Amino acid sequence: MINSNTLNAVDWSAQISKVRLFMSVQLPALYKRYPFAVIGAATLLLMTFIAIFAPLLATVDPQAVAPLNRLKPPSWEYWFGTDALGRDVYSRVMYGSRVSLTVGISVALLSTVIGLAIGLITGFVRWLDAIVMRIMDGLMSIPSILLAIALMALTKASIENVIIAITLAEVPRVVRLVRSLVLGLREQPYVEAAAASGTPLVKTLLRHILPNIAAPLLVQATYICASAMITEAILSFIGAGTPPNIPSWGNIMAESRSLFQIAGYLILFPSIFLSATVLAVNYLGDGLRDALDPRLSRRM
Amino acid sequence: MSQATGKTILEVKDLRTYFYTRDGVVRSVDGVSFSVSEGETLAIVGESGCGKSVTSLSLLRLIPTPPGKIVSGSVLYHGKDLLKLSEDEMRDIRGDKISMIFQEPMTSLNPVITVGRQIGEVLELHRQCSKDEVNDRILELLKLVNIPEPERRMNEYPHQLSGGMRQRIMIAMALACDPEILIADEPTTALDVTIQAQILNLMRELRDRTRAAIILITHDLGVVAEMAQRVVVMYAGRKVEEASVYDLFAKPMHPYTLGLLNSMPRLDDTSSKRLVEIPGMVPSMRTEIVGCAFAPRCPEVSERCLLESPILKDYGNEHSVACWNPVVAPRDIA
Amino acid sequence: MSKQQKRLLELKNLTKHYPIHKGLLSRIAGYVYAVDGVSFSIYEGETLGLVGESGCGKSTVGRTILRLIDPTAGEILWRGERIDELSRNEMRPFRKEIQAVFQDPYSSLNPRMRAADIVSEPLRNFEKLTQAQGRDRVSELFALVGLRPDQMLRYPHEFSGGQRQRLGIARALSVKPKLIMCDEPVSALDVSVQAQVINLLGDLQQEFGVSYLFIAHDLAVVKHISHRIAVMYLGRVVELAATDELFKRSSHPYTEALLSAVPIPDPTKQRKQIVLGGDVPSPINRPSGCHFHTRCIYAQARCKVEEPVLEEISPGHFVACHFKLNT
Numbered sequence: 001m002i003n004s005n006t007l008n009a010v011d012w013s014a015q016i017s018k019v020r021l022f023m024s025v026q027l028p029a030l031y032k033r034y035p036f037a038v039i040g041a042a043t044l045l046l047m048t049f050i051a052i053f054a055p056l057l058a059t060v061d062p063q064a065v066a067p068l069n070r071l072k073p074p075s076w077e078y079w080f081g082t083d084a085l086g087r088d089v090y091s092r093v094m095y096g097s098r099v100s101l102t103v104g105i106s107v108a109l110l111s112t113v114i115g116l117a118i119g120l121i122t123g124f125v126r127w128l129d130a131i132v133m134r135i136m137d138g139l140m141s142i143p144s145i146l147l148a149i150a151l152m153a154l155t156k157a158s159i160e161n162v163i164i165a166i167t168l169a170e171v172p173r174v175v176r177l178v179r180s181l182v183l184g185l186r187e188q189p190y191v192e193a194a195a196a197s198g199t200p201l202v203k204t205l206l207r208h209i210l211p212n213i214a215a216p217l218l219v220q221a222t223y224i225c226a227s228a229m230i231t232e233a234i235l236s237f238i239g240a241g242t243p244p245n246i247p248s249w250g251n252i253m254a255e256s257r258s259l260f261q262i263a264g265y266l267i268l269f270p271s272i273f274l275s276a277t278v279l280a281v282n283y284l285g286d287g288l289r290d291a292l293d294p295r296l297s298r299r300m
Numbered sequence: 301m302s303q304a305t306g307k308t309i310l311e312v313k314d315l316r317t318y319f320y321t322r323d324g325v326v327r328s329v330d331g332v333s334f335s336v337s338e339g340e341t342l343a344i345v346g347e348s349g350c351g352k353s354v355t356s357l358s359l360l361r362l363i364p365t366p367p368g369k370i371v372s373g374s375v376l377y378h379g380k381d382l383l384k385l386s387e388d389e390m391r392d393i394r395g396d397k398i399s400m401i402f403q404e405p406m407t408s409l410n411p412v413i414t415v416g417r418q419i420g421e422v423l424e425l426h427r428q429c430s431k432d433e434v435n436d437r438i439l440e441l442l443k444l445v446n447i448p449e450p451e452r453r454m455n456e457y458p459h460q461l462s463g464g465m466r467q468r469i470m471i472a473m474a475l476a477c478d479p480e481i482l483i484a485d486e487p488t489t490a491l492d493v494t495i496q497a498q499i500l501n502l503m504r505e506l507r508d509r510t511r512a513a514i515i516l517i518t519h520d521l522g523v524v525a526e527m528a529q530r531v532v533v534m535y536a537g538r539k540v541e542e543a544s545v546y547d548l549f550a551k552p553m554h555p556y557t558l559g560l561l562n563s564m565p566r567l568d569d570t571s572s573k574r575l576v577e578i579p580g581m582v583p584s585m586r587t588e589i590v591g592c593a594f595a596p597r598c599p600e601v602s603e604r605c606l607l608e609s610p611i612l613k614d615y616g617n618e619h620s621v622a623c624w625n626p627v628v629a630p631r632d633i634a
Numbered sequence: 635m636s637k638q639q640k641r642l643l644e645l646k647n648l649t650k651h652y653p654i655h656k657g658l659l660s661r662i663a664g665y666v667y668a669v670d671g672v673s674f675s676i677y678e679g680e681t682l683g684l685v686g687e688s689g690c691g692k693s694t695v696g697r698t699i700l701r702l703i704d705p706t707a708g709e710i711l712w713r714g715e716r717i718d719e720l721s722r723n724e725m726r727p728f729r730k731e732i733q734a735v736f737q738d739p740y741s742s743l744n745p746r747m748r749a750a751d752i753v754s755e756p757l758r759n760f761e762k763l764t765q766a767q768g769r770d771r772v773s774e775l776f777a778l779v780g781l782r783p784d785q786m787l788r789y790p791h792e793f794s795g796g797q798r799q800r801l802g803i804a805r806a807l808s809v810k811p812k813l814i815m816c817d818e819p820v821s822a823l824d825v826s827v828q829a830q831v832i833n834l835l836g837d838l839q840q841e842f843g844v845s846y847l848f849i850a851h852d853l854a855v856v857k858h859i860s861h862r863i864a865v866m867y868l869g870r871v872v873e874l875a876a877t878d879e880l881f882k883r884s885s886h887p888y889t890e891a892l893l894s895a896v897p898i899p900d901p902t903k904q905r906k907q908i909v910l911g912g913d914v915p916s917p918i919n920r921p922s923g924c925h926f927h928t929r930c931i932y933a934q935a936r937c938k939v940e941e942p943v944l945e946e947i948s949p950g951h952f953v954a955c956h957f958k959l960n961t
Contacts, residue, residue: 189742196700197756197805198729201722211746347824462913492687493851494910497895501909519825522897526904545901563829565858567881567896568903574836575829575858581794582824 037287043280047273051097058091062247071263080269083256092247093269099248100229100277103163107228108221110167115174116217120205122175123182133179136172144169148231149240157243162235166228177220181213215292222285226278233274249274309513310336310359310481315373317351317358320366324586328354330537331373333612336481341507341514343528343545345521349582351537352517356483359515360400361390396426399474403486405466409458415469416442416454422476441472445502464495468502478510485517500526521564525549530618533557536583536593539612543619553615553626555600592624600625639677641713642813642845643699643732648672648708648718650694654918666917668694670869671708673944676813681839681846683860683877685853685892689917690866692849696815699847700734701725730760733806737818739798743790749801750786757808775804779834796827803834807844815847820855832859853896857881862950865889868917868925871944875951883960885953887930924956932957 031038050057059079066086074081080089122129139147144166151165185191185208194204235241236250237257244251249270256266317329329351336342344352357363358370361382375382377398382390394400402408410418419438423429429437442450445468458466467487474482484503488496500523507514516527524531524545531548533541533556541554552558562576580597583589592598595605602625610622649671656663669691676682684692697703699710701717710718717728733756736742743752750772757763757771773783779800790798799819806814816835820828836859838844850856856863857877864874865888873886884890894908910929915921921928927937934957942954 189736189738190744192697192702193734193736193742193802193805194744194755195702196729196734197809198726198759199755200759203759207747208744212744347826464913492914493853494687494891494895495913496897497907497909498911500897501907520897521825521899525899525901526897549899549901560825561899563826564899565829565832565854566899567854567857567893568898568900569854569858574833577829577833578826579830581796581827 034287034291036283037291040280040283040287043276044284047097047101047277047280050094051101054094054098058088058094060088060091062087062091062095063245064088071259073263074265081263081265083252083263083266084259089252089266089269092252093249093273096247096249096252096270097273097277099159099242099246100232100274102159103166103232104225104229104277104281106163107166107170108225110163111170111174111224112217112221114167115171116178118171119175119178120182120209123179123186123209124201124205129179132175136175139169139172140176144227145231145234148235149238152235152240157241159242159246162232162241165235166231169231170224170228174217174220174224177216178213181216182209185209185212215288219285219289219292222281222288226281226285229274229278229281307338308335309338309378311374311376312355312359313374313376315355315358315375316371317354317363317368318371319368321586325588326585327537327588328368328585329358332534332537332539333373334532334539334542336513336515338480339507339511339513340530341516341528343516343518343524343531344534345518345524345531346534347519347582349536349585350534352534353485355534356400356485356515356517359483360394360398362400392426395422395474395479396477397479398481398483399477399479400483400485401467401470401474401487403489405463405470405490406458408470409466411458414455414457415461419454419469419473419476422473426477437476441476444475444506445469445472447472462495463491464498467491467495467499471499471502471506475506475510475512479512481513481515483515483517486519487516488523489518489520496523503527521549521560533560536589537585538593538609539622540594541619541621541623542612544617547617547619551619553619553621553628554594554623555598555625555627556594558627559597559599592622600627639679641675641677643676643847644709644711645673645675645695645699646709646711648695648698648710649706650691650698650703651706664918667869667920668917669698669705672866672869672871674864674871674874676845676847678812679839679843679845680861681848681859683856683863684847684849684866685851685856685863686866687851687892687914689868689914691869691917692866693817695866696734696817696847696849700732700815726759729756730809731812732815733809733811733813734815734817735799735802735806735819738822739795739802740790740822742802743798745790748787748789749793752790753801753804753808755808756805760809771808772804775808778807778838779804780830794827795823796830799823799831800834803831803838807838807842810842811844813845813847815849817849818851819848821850821852828855835859853892865892868915868920870925870954871952872926872954873952874944879948879951883951885947885951885958885960886926886955887932887959888926890959891929891931924954932959 064087069082069086070084072078072082078088078090080093083089118132122132147169148165151168152161155161191204191208194208232241232248233250236248237254239254241250242248252270253267256263260267312335313333315329315332319326319328332355334342344355346352354363359375359382361370363370370383373383382393409415416438419441420434423434423437438454439450442454447453447465447468461469488499491499503514504527518524528545531543531545532539533554535556541548541552541557548557549561552561559576559578563578565575578597583593583596591607592605592610595601598605604624610624612620612622614620648669650669652666652668653662654664654666655661672695674682684695686692694703698705705718708718709716712728712732717725750769753775754768754772758768763771772786776783776786781797781800781804790801793801820831823831832855835846839846848856848860860877862874862876863880864871865886866872867888873880873884873889880889881893884893891908891910894905908931912929915925915928923939924937924942927933930937936956940956942956944952944954946952947958
């Protein structure tokens, strides 16, 4: 727990030299081994920075309508140009990062936690397993985008509902992963040994099963994040996602769909940012997967 | 025991096979030399990681490259260096003149092709025979390895056969073209002991019939005693002792060989005193070993052992040892 | 071995059949008769070796005793109390007395737990220990099995195979059990390391009087460490005797064949072997009568029809055969 005593007790000079060590020695070494992952992580950090400091980075109020300045190409005044209502695209793109990152990370977190809970239970309780897996199979047979659209059709447009809809669409995949991992782990001798040692079920789950499925789950979570960001963009693009007054990369592209040929920059900039972010997350996921894969581990 | 004529057909000189991994160079085979005569059975024995399997794979150039590489040395088969042949020329030799059987018959056989066809493939590759000739030969081979009901079995798939039968199929495939040398890499390790007895018996019968030389890779000294005429003992990628099978068991000279023999529980043991242990464990192959690889565990260790790598010295009667302080007294057989 | 020695474990007709489900509606298509009526006892301070080839059921017997598997029928008595039908919770207190060492040193230790936590897990399941107390107990255990206590905080992958097996033994010892079920504890180790672990097990028995159920397929190893040996074939015990007696005067044809099949590491002692024909039958489709009759060189008509019962032919020596050898 951190309180004032611990804060005083922290040795700041030691912390600073730790950071120095990281930057000068460990980071270059990581880059050498996993170049793409490091690039991905850096890009993601950049996007997060943009999302947090959007108000400071934006030049103009993103909702400010200025019909006199509509459809101006990129210039010194409007770095990414203006849209059909004269709104500054650059500022809207900056704010748009908030939506994508929020949706991506929230969906990844929520679906992982829910999927983990369900998967753990089905892995251990036989009769529940049959019922739950049939439901999951049913959900998985519907393409996730269509499922999300259907769910959004039932409620009003808001970021929260988008998050819930996409989460529901992604949970079955997590459950399937967790379940197969748990089933495999249950047969491991060290889990048997825990039973032979008298370890109760809950403790077995926490100490033996969970730590050993954390790695694949983490990698899966990054892929879900990327997938969720794209799904949100698609939902917004077709008008079933975030409400039109909140700028999201998908929304920006949606509004400018028909103007594509005369004002391509309206689609170009949000799509660059979206692609870069999704790519970054995928690279990070690949890097994590390689780093954590036990078969690629150091011992021969 | 079969008649070894004494004519050398295979000569391995200073073979070095290294693996280049992210964490360093693993010197799996680090300067190994031996020779095989016509019709003789040579056993290469050692524990896991000593390089015996890598040696056998190197002979047939089956080392995955990367990360492995046969760095230097020569493998002279009837005078021709196998390491310098083209891949096509090597393919002609594999399965035909020099063939190999592996430890795990389940994974070494193709699960989706009938066993008859798999044997047939070997024949089709190396011999130009008509379809009937091939079928006849397959049946002949199946009978040779004592598979009952060969006409039925040849159309079955590997998973329908037991472990012992699968190993017989492997032997049949290996012998299909009457090879001069058969390399058997831990052929019975994965089998039950009564099945092992069957397979070893079969190998002895076939050896007498076909006069093939056998290079037998194993960690089981009992199998060595039953099958081999000469033995090479390997430790940490190097050859530490070579002798006739009788000399090796009666008068082992390298402290490792002696340690191995003394630490094994035996069926014919009359006393049940504590087993003699070899302290410590096999060194990591990732770092370069200075001096003798066995020094940290050796009861006879001296200064010199830690600094200089021992050279192989011949002590007469084809018994050579790489040790600065070899054991010269014959061992106490309990 | 005196009769006064306390009996720890008694198996009475232990049976485990696995149903095989086939088809859409999961009909029962047959059974795997893994263990088929096994009875024996283990006494205080002794090692009972359990040998047999693949499919004989020895591992299943071990797991069933530990209640990692539930028996289909039969009784397991621990110090007179029946433990075969207890629930998981009811079984817990018995786990202090019956522990296990498993075969694979690489997968029997949780790769993400530190050695000290692995070794103290059984202990912490039964006693509340402070950090310091736990550390002390682990240090003691490490020293007992020949490991350096300063390696307590390492992870399993930092140890060699032999050292990991020692960790497994330390874990089993942590609760001072009366019986340790060792399931092929040295099969996955190199020969030069096997001797270390075998010696360790022997030393621990001398010091603590713990009993072992030593399950293995390597007869030479079993002979060295066991006081009595039970030979299994296709789910049944075919012979049970004191070690010396089994090796000098084996009575069952399978035991005889098994003994003659083991290669002797001495080229001057090559003997004429009994080579059994055929393969080990599957535990699903077992031969009728005496399961061994299909491979037995002495088989007669009676063997095909009548299943032999385990009989005592001399004190402590039991055989299940119609035509016992060496009597």
